[in-house]
Amino acid sequence: MAQTHSHVPAASHPSPKAVLQLLKPITWFPPMWAYACGAVASGAGMGERWLPIALGIVLAGPLLCGTSQAVNDWFDRHVDAINEPDRVIPSGRMPGQWGLFVAIAMSILSMAIAALLGPLVFGAALVGLAMAWGYSAPPFRFKQNGWLGNGVVGLSYETLPWITAATAALGHAPSGMTIMVAILYGLGAHGILTLNDFKSIKGDHEMGVDTLPVLHGPRNAARIACLVMATTQLGVILLLAQAGLTTGAALVGLVLVLQVLCMLRFLRDPEGRAVWYSAVGVGLYVSGMMAAAIALRSMPLATATVG
Template sequence: MAATPAPSAVIELLKPLTWFAPMWAFACGVISSGQPASGQWPVIAAGVLLAGPLVCATSQAANDWFDRHVDAINEPNRPIPSGRIPGRWGLYLALGWTLLSLVVAAALGPWILGAALFGLVLAWIYSAPPVRLKRNGWWGNAAVALCYEGLPWFTGAAVMAAALPDRRVLLVALLYAAGAHGIMTLNDFKSVEGDRRMGLLSLPVQMGSQRAARFACLVMALPQVAVIALLVGWERYWHAGLVAALLAGQAALMVRFLENPRERAIWYNGTGTTLYVLGMLVSAFALRPLVGGV
């Protein structure tokens, strides 16, 4: 009988650092809804729990289980290839977190349950055969970007309104999710060799590091330009100006990143991506007075 994994190994498997993005996007959804938080804090807390430690953690556990052979090359110290998560415990944890996520989502209402179910399906087909979306960087990155940015934003707005969010909220959330496709490409630079050996067609593998880096920067920038134009059209000039300033800061950092993408992808994730998510927050505040309008 396989040994029971240590709690520290389980926590490492669930990758708490990755929870920030969906939790932040959920908070942006809450803010953009325009609904008062007073009296809603238990629901908000449950939604944050659902976005990060449950749904996102589920996706991480499933990915590590189905990626265990790739990780044996790229990251042999990860919990599963190192043996700290023995036997089939990685799969059992992914299944258990899936069920727990659905229970919490059901308690938050039908819109949230539907969003969580959609996100969990994407999480599993991203990693699991026969679909395994991550085999191709175009489809895999799109699925992760939607689950990390667009879906949590929708969930945060829907849980506050207990209804389908305003169409402007949906549009801005979708644009930031599209831009996050570029962020997902940045994450692929660290595993190019293992991906190539295992037949995973990440964009750096398909396009080469330099072209993939330029493409990632373009994909991150263009949706933000669209958001700025929308905010100007909605007469939210100060917010548009702040997002534009944050985009200008990203552009300056992109120049340095493009000089050596393989070496500086992690650096750009910690700098340029921070400015990207700050723009999300500014845009969420810009939407507040507009929700419920025409």
């Protein structure tokens, strides 16, 4: 007897759930947290500025970070078909060119909200959007090289929102100390992003995406990631100690020690424990960020300089 198959026509447009999956809410936390750190580190009073600060956090997370995720998934759809075929675009839940349309719409919405927050935030958001598109889209496609691509994302996710928030809270550029700490945490995020590359080694190798695990092998890439994260935090500790912020330096030092203990376990099985370390080690990393921000807040604005 011939077997019949029911045919379900492909959807012509994505569901709201598919759009949310494309924007990946789980990725919004780092830039939102960095923006909050910048606002705290500024030392400015926030009682009357809660609305622009809240809008800035939304801009950093759901809007700009969500846009970057949509852009990345659109231009990575062929790689994802190999690495993660269940993702929203290769699986067909985001049909046709809707992934690109969502990325463009989110870019426009991000700039509209940024414009409401003033020219400084608008300019920073424009830089962030340029990095987001340049990271994934040709002809730049920074992600083709793990050293460059991860550096761009680290600075976009940590340094840029931190400095933007501090600038928006103060109405002018923050102290040299704040800028240096924000840069160090952005550079350290390069290691965090390398951890994320472990899950897609096979597809990245086939598609010629030179992540650090592809370029140097999983074990060496893990060593590089740990070294980058540890040395940048050590730099933060030295800066805080030099400025007399000993409590902040001690707290960041404590979370660094805990991370090093986790790193030793991660390095014994990089591919098997990359996801575990991303959950545990990164949580400690961002805790240190807030500890540093609180320490900077306690420094008088007039003396919050480097040197």
